[in-house]
Amino acid sequence: MTEAHKFVDIRHAQKSYGDLEVLKDISLTVDRGEIVAIIGPSGSGKSTLLRAINDLDSLTGGEVWLDGVQINKDLPYRQYEKHINAMRQQVGMVFQHFNLFPHLSVRDNVTMAPKLLKGLSDKEADKLAEEQLNHVGMLERIDYYPSQLSGGQKQRVAIARALAMQPKLMLFDEATSALDPELVEEVNLVMKRLAEEHMTMIIVTHEMDFAASVCDRVIFMDKGVVVEQGPPSVVFQNPTEERTKEFLRKHLAQHHALNAAEAAALTAAQTNEGAK
Amino acid sequence: MGLDFTVVPAYLDTILIGVLWTIAITVCAALLSFFGGILFAVIALYAPWFLRLPVRFFAWLFMGTPLLLQLFLIYFGLVQLGIDLPAFVAGVIGLGLHFAVYNSELIQTAILAVDKGQMEAARTLGCSRSQALRKVVIPQAVRDVIPPIGNNMIALLKDSALVSVIGVSELTLSSQLAIGRTYRPFEFYAVAAVFYYIVNLGMEAVMRRIERKTSLSR
Amino acid sequence: MDIELILKVYPYFLEAAVVTIELSVLTVLLGLICGALAAAARMSRFRLLRIIGAVYVSVFRGTPALIQLFLLYFGGPQIGIQLDAFEAGVIGLGLNIGAYMAETMRGAIVSVDGGQTEAARTLGLSRTQAFRKVTLPQAMRLMIRPLGVNINAQIKGTALVAAISVVELTYTAQRYIGSTYKPFEMFFLAGVLYILIITVTGKGISYLDRKVRLP
Numbered sequence: 001m002t003e004a005h006k007f008v009d010i011r012h013a014q015k016s017y018g019d020l021e022v023l024k025d026i027s028l029t030v031d032r033g034e035i036v037a038i039i040g041p042s043g044s045g046k047s048t049l050l051r052a053i054n055d056l057d058s059l060t061g062g063e064v065w066l067d068g069v070q071i072n073k074d075l076p077y078r079q080y081e082k083h084i085n086a087m088r089q090q091v092g093m094v095f096q097h098f099n100l101f102p103h104l105s106v107r108d109n110v111t112m113a114p115k116l117l118k119g120l121s122d123k124e125a126d127k128l129a130e131e132q133l134n135h136v137g138m139l140e141r142i143d144y145y146p147s148q149l150s151g152g153q154k155q156r157v158a159i160a161r162a163l164a165m166q167p168k169l170m171l172f173d174e175a176t177s178a179l180d181p182e183l184v185e186e187v188n189l190v191m192k193r194l195a196e197e198h199m200t201m202i203i204v205t206h207e208m209d210f211a212a213s214v215c216d217r218v219i220f221m222d223k224g225v226v227v228e229q230g231p232p233s234v235v236f237q238n239p240t241e242e243r244t245k246e247f248l249r250k251h252l253a254q255h256h257a258l259n260a261a262e263a264a265a266l267t268a269a270q271t272n273e274g275a276k
Numbered sequence: 277m278g279l280d281f282t283v284v285p286a287y288l289d290t291i292l293i294g295v296l297w298t299i300a301i302t303v304c305a306a307l308l309s310f311f312g313g314i315l316f317a318v319i320a321l322y323a324p325w326f327l328r329l330p331v332r333f334f335a336w337l338f339m340g341t342p343l344l345l346q347l348f349l350i351y352f353g354l355v356q357l358g359i360d361l362p363a364f365v366a367g368v369i370g371l372g373l374h375f376a377v378y379n380s381e382l383i384q385t386a387i388l389a390v391d392k393g394q395m396e397a398a399r400t401l402g403c404s405r406s407q408a409l410r411k412v413v414i415p416q417a418v419r420d421v422i423p424p425i426g427n428n429m430i431a432l433l434k435d436s437a438l439v440s441v442i443g444v445s446e447l448t449l450s451s452q453l454a455i456g457r458t459y460r461p462f463e464f465y466a467v468a469a470v471f472y473y474i475v476n477l478g479m480e481a482v483m484r485r486i487e488r489k490t491s492l493s494r
Numbered sequence: 495m496d497i498e499l500i501l502k503v504y505p506y507f508l509e510a511a512v513v514t515i516e517l518s519v520l521t522v523l524l525g526l527i528c529g530a531l532a533a534a535a536r537m538s539r540f541r542l543l544r545i546i547g548a549v550y551v552s553v554f555r556g557t558p559a560l561i562q563l564f565l566l567y568f569g570g571p572q573i574g575i576q577l578d579a580f581e582a583g584v585i586g587l588g589l590n591i592g593a594y595m596a597e598t599m600r601g602a603i604v605s606v607d608g609g610q611t612e613a614a615r616t617l618g619l620s621r622t623q624a625f626r627k628v629t630l631p632q633a634m635r636l637m638i639r640p641l642g643v644n645i646n647a648q649i650k651g652t653a654l655v656a657a658i659s660v661v662e663l664t665y666t667a668q669r670y671i672g673s674t675y676k677p678f679e680m681f682f683l684a685g686v687l688y689i690l691i692i693t694v695t696g697k698g699i700s701y702l703d704r705k706v707r708l709p
Contacts, residue, residue, distance in 0.1 A: 085620050145709045147709065342651070344653040344657075438560060465568065476556045477556070
């Protein structure tokens with residue numbers, strides 16, 4: 001009897017740092033192949049939630065289930081280590097500050113984990129690395145060192161490094177927040193490609209436009225709870241919650257030069273489309 | 277032969293006097309090394325060549341040779357020059373000069389690290405270079421350099437044990453006197469170690485307070 | 495400056511310099527081993543190891559090296575440890591410098607950016623694997639210069655064994671000062687040799703540091 005389980009299942013997640021409650025009873029699920037964006041003001045807990053999914057920051061309450069298996073942080077040390085390392089091989093993570101290994105070349109950054117953890121031979125690993133780096137457009141820099149790359153290039157290598165482990169799920173923690181504006185596009189393109197290839201992705205981001213264009217569902221978080229979630233067209237254009245509206249208003253006022261009339265016309269046109 | 281700590285209490289007074297002398301030597305040498313360090317640093321950076329080069333040479337010499345060797349030089353060398361100083365003074369001078377040289381390196385770094393804008397601001401107000409140095413740059417450098425110099429002072433405390441070799445009756449020598457009577461080196465050296473450790477902790481506490489007080493006026 | 499005297503006695507100083515070099519090499523090696531063990535102990539999962547490491551570092555850094563030396567050489571026999579002066583010098587000074595090196599190593603390790611350890615962990619590496627493959631390689635590059643400072647200090651620190659009559663440079667200098675009453679000349683001889691040893695070692699360390707720099 002196998003009941004259909006959700007690919008990512010977060011049940012009543014709770015996280016406190018001493019007296020400070022960062023996540024307050026969050027339950028959410030993600031389907032295989034779904035692209036989910038998590039947006040919200042800083043301090044809303046979105047990064048904390050993301051990092052709980054691969055247990056980088058353990059929850060103080062609640063459970064995380066990945067593809068039918070629960071992350072069990074109560075195991076004795078040795079068993080926990082084996083369990084969590086095995087789980088993490090299936091979940092790729094991309095960080096805001098890239099975290100490439102500076103003492104290794106691009107090639108070695110990508111091949112290190114597959115060789116060490118999956119026992120790939122040098123040849124097999126190199127082939128895999130070349131494939132992944134080609135995928136992100138960084139093949140010609142395969143023998144460079146991180147210090148010789150731009151921010152956008154580093155992030156693309158970081159994505160290739162994560163993909164080389166052939167994960168089932170990719171987590172992006174504000175992947176473009178630390179990049180100069182002109183370098184953001186190249187990383188977004190790679191993420192779009194991944195989305196088109198039906199990778200399950202959870203993306204924490206500040207970039208509303210990108211989120212709207214690539215994801216199936218947007219989750220708005222504020223002060224440790226999920227305030228609202230739904231397809232981007234709904235959440236961005238027609239949010240139900242006041243807090244969502246407030247956040248989007250502030251955010252749009254900062255980032256968009258659209259005047260009110262244009263925005264209204266856009267909404268009107270889209271509701272007409274939706275009504276058809 | 278085994279251990280027998282019961283012999284220690286009888287010599288506690290000798291040992292405690294030794295501790296006091298150790299503290300006295302450390303404090304005197306520390307003061308000498310602090311002001312000497314500032315002097316050397318200023319000369320090394322700003323003095324005309326005939327002062328700067330000898331000081332630089334002297335610093336290079338003293339940083340490249342062991343303290344013990346320097347103590348021998350100063351103690352016996354002074355005697356040869358006809359200056360017969362008590363061992364205590366020779367010890368303080370030796371320790372003080374040695375650490376003055378190290379402190380001067382730290383102070384030079386700190387002076388150079390003081391923002392150039394400070395000097396510029398002082399000069400635009402009309403101060404001469406030496407006035408700007410005295411009133412603006414050096415006070416800030418000195419404040420910045422207190423923590424690393426504090427570390428040097430603590431090293432000085434431990435190195436003060438070396439002056440026992442030239443006959444200064446501080447803690448180490450006092451212990452040796454007791455050992456000479458009782459033939460129990462382990463017990464007395466262990467006790468000496470404990471006292472050094474305690475004085476060390478005390479100095480660290482004092483240093484922390486000084487650090488806090490001097491960084492308050494930011 | 496009595497050049498004649500210098501020319502007469504310098505061979506003895508050269509011999510003594512060899513002893514100083516031997517002492518330096520042996521104590522540095524012992525120090526590196528003790529330092530690595532202590533640093534590892536201080537970062538261990540087990541509280542007992544952490545305490546042992548911390549106590550070792552605190553005691554050996556908090557008391558004079560000379561006292562540690564005397565304790566070992568003169569006091570050792572009372573607890574069954576019989577060492578000749580050279581052996582006592584190596585072990586005593588080695589243990590001493592090891593405590594300082596432990597701190598140097600620990601400092602280098604904690605200064606490696608934590609984000610990379612996280613990245614390694616998210617790829618599935620265990621704590622040990624992440625340490626071996628990511629943290630340690632970088633920490634080792636970082637610790638060369640500061641360890642060089644420790645080594646520099648240690649070369650001069652070997653002078654302490656003169657107090658237990660090991661015939662190295664400082665002892666020789668003292669001996670000849672005693673018999674010739676020419677402290678400046680003897681200081682000069684010993685000093686030149688010390689500076690030579692230190693300078694050569696320093697260049698070696700700088701070279702090593704440059705070689706492991708990342709592109």
